[in-house]
Amino acid sequence: xxxxxxxxxxxxxxxxxxxxxxxxxxxxxxxxxxxxxxxxxxxxxxxxxxxxxxxxxxxxxxxxxxxxxxxxxxxxxxxxxxxxxxxxxxxxxxxxxxxxxxxxxxxxxxxxxxxxxxxxxxxxxxxxxxxxxxxxxxxxxxxxxxxxxxxxxxxxxxxxxxxxxxxxxxxxxxxxxxxxxxxxxxxxxxxxxxxxxxxxxxxxxxxxxxxxxxxxxxxxxxxxxxx
Numbered sequence: 001x002x003x004x005x006x007x008x009x010x011x012x013x014x015x016x017x018x019x020x021x022x023x024x025x026x027x028x029x030x031x032x033x034x035x036x037x038x039x040x041x042x043x044x045x046x047x048x049x050x051x052x053x054x055x056x057x058x059x060x061x062x063x064x065x066x067x068x069x070x071x072x073x074x075x076x077x078x079x080x081x082x083x084x085x086x087x088x089x090x091x092x093x094x095x096x097x098x099x100x101x102x103x104x105x106x107x108x109x110x111x112x113x114x115x116x117x118x119x120x121x122x123x124x125x126x127x128x129x130x131x132x133x134x135x136x137x138x139x140x141x142x143x144x145x146x147x148x149x150x151x152x153x154x155x156x157x158x159x160x161x162x163x164x165x166x167x168x169x170x171x172x173x174x175x176x177x178x179x180x181x182x183x184x185x186x187x188x189x190x191x192x193x194x195x196x197x198x199x200x201x202x203x204x205x206x207x208x209x210x211x212x213x214x215x216x217x218x219x220x221x222x223x224x225x226x227x
Contacts, residue, residue, distance in 0.1 A: 035224035117184035125159030
């Protein structure tokens, strides 16, 4: 039986519902985070593809809006019909669903550090580079495609400068926080890939580049990369 279909009991003895399906997209860096986490947890639930680009986009249609009111990917639907959104929340749910391997460190300080790296990506870098923001800047602000790209690159650079400094403070092992890949790495690797696709050389952030190079040796990171 697939582990994603096996009932699991959390440490507080409250039932944790298994995953029925994942709403995914091959090009989304946020969905890439969830694919990494699922692979680390050895989970393989049903995958529903949501189109988020072009004329064939389905994420803004009423059917998907009824599943995820934000109309974003990824999202997961549990066996009891509950839908969870936002990758940080989903990944922490996975940690309760399948405790091993853990995606958060054991100490309170290290857990907070891991979350700070994840949140730096999710809140302070990723939103500036999403297609919907670029589209708005072009339509409402009248920016040219080149101006939108320069604007996006500015915030990616600012964010990765800060991330490299965070890693210098918190890193105690091979990966972002310690010697096990976890939630900080799950957010870091997709954002590094976005930066490279925007033309950045990760070598200008030596600590970040070293962590990402190590992560890319792991199948969970290398075999789930966006198209």
